[in-house]
Amino acid sequence: MKKFYFILITSIAFIFQYIYNNSGYFINTISENSEISNYKPYNFKYYNMSQGAKCIVIGGTGATGKHLIRELIDSKFVQVTSLVRKEDLSIQNEKLKQVVVDFDKLEDYKEEFKDKDAAFNVLGTTRKQAGSAERFREIELGISSKFADLSKESGVRSMHLLTSTGSNPNSFFLYPKVKGEIEEKMKKEGFHYLSIFRPGFLDRGVGDRWIENVFIKVVSPMKVSTLAKAMRIEAENELLNSPPSNTVKIYSNKEIYEIVGEK
Template structure:
C-alpha cells in the first residue's frame, strides 16, 4: 500500500503537537519530519506506539531568516508529499524580543511562513497545508488578521498543485487556555485542537489518494473542519472493512471555500473571533503599518 511522507513546521506549538500525533498515528503516513528550534512532544492522549514513533524524525533548525535558506534546508523537504505549516507566534511573545513588536510578529507569521513554503515548492512538494485564522484579510486594519491574510496570499501565489488554508476560530487549549480564551468561551464554542489536526490530516490523505475532487485552493472554516472529523471517523469504519484503502481516504465531498468562492455553511459560532483578534480590538483600534503595537 502506498504511503505518504510529510514535513511539519510548527510542531512544538499547541496545534502542531496534535498534528504530529495525528500524522504518526495515521497508517497513511510512513514518515514525518518535524523542523523546529527544539524537539516536540506528542500529547499523551494519542498513546503512540514505538512503531508509530519511529515514523517521526525531529530536526533542530535555526529559523533565523538569514540562515534558514533553500541551500541549507532543501533536503528536509525533498521527497515529501505534503508540507504542513502550523508556525506562528503571538504579539505577547513578539513584544519580549528585541526590536519592533509588529516586525517581530510579522517575521514569524509572514516572512518565515512564506520562506518555508518557498523552500517546500522548490524541493518538489505538491501540497501545502497552512494554519491561518478566521478573519484573515490582507486589507485588515489589525496586525494579526492583516498578517495572516498576507501570508495566505503569498503562499497561494507560490503555486503549489494544492493549497489548503485552515481558518479556525477560537481554539480550545484545555488547561493551557489563556485568560482571554476562557472569557471568550462565554460567547463562542471553541474548536478542539485535535479536531483541526484531524481535519488537516484527513484532507491531505483524501487529496493524495484522489478520493475527492478538490480545487487548487481551499479555505476551511470551523464547519468544514467538523465535516472532515466526521469523515475521518467514518473512514476508520470503512478501512476496517477494506484494509487496502488507507484510513481517511474513503470519503469526502470536497467542501470548503475555493480561492474564488465563499465558505459554505458559515455560522456565527464558526466565525467567532480568536484571542489575538479580541486583544487587538481592545487596544489597537486602527493601527498603521509603521506603528508599534502595545504589548499584551
C-alpha cells in the first residue's frame, strides 16, 4: 500500500513539474487590471525611498520570513518592524525592530503601523500546526485581516502578500480556500499597490510537512531565499517607480524567477 501511494504521489509530482516548467502553472497568474513589472534600473525619484522607507512584517520568524527579514535589512529600507510572538535572537540589527505582540489583540499595537510605507504578510501555518480547521482559519484569515485593516488605516502604501499556487476562495479544500479569501480581503482594502506571490512547492529547509518531503525528491522546489528576494525587489521597485494607484499584481513561479533574474 505504501508503495502504491508513493508511486501515485510521484506521478502527480511529475505532472506538477511539467506544468511548472512549461506554463508557469495552470492558474491565471495575472489579474485583469495588471501587467508584469518592467524591472528598469532604480531612478531614486520616489521621495519615500530616497529619504528612507519603512516597512512592517508579519510571519518574519517563519521559513520564508527569516530570509525576507534579512533581505529587508540589507535593502534600502531604513527600518524594518517585525511583529512576532517570540523574538528571534538569531537576527539582530539596528534596522530591525522586533515587537512581541498578542496576535489575538493586534489592534492594541496600532502605533507600530504608523509611518510605514510597505507591509509584508508572509504568515503561514498548517491545519496540523493550528490544531483544527477552525483555528487554522482564525490564524490565517483572522490575523491577516487585522493586519490589512491596521495597515490601510495607518496609511501604508503597498501590501506584499504570500499565498500559494491554486489559491481560490471557492476551493473545496481548506488551505487554498483560506488563502484565496485572504487575497480577496487584501484586494478589497484598496491599497495603492498590492502584490500577491503564489509560489508552488517550496524548499523550506525543514522537514515537518511529510508531503513536501516526498515531492521535494521528484520536483525542483523554489528556495524560500529566492522567494524572499523577489518580494524585496518587488517592494523596492514599487516604491521607486510609483505605479498607478490600485494596482494589483499576481506572481507565480515563472514570474518570481524572472524578478530575481533566474531561469
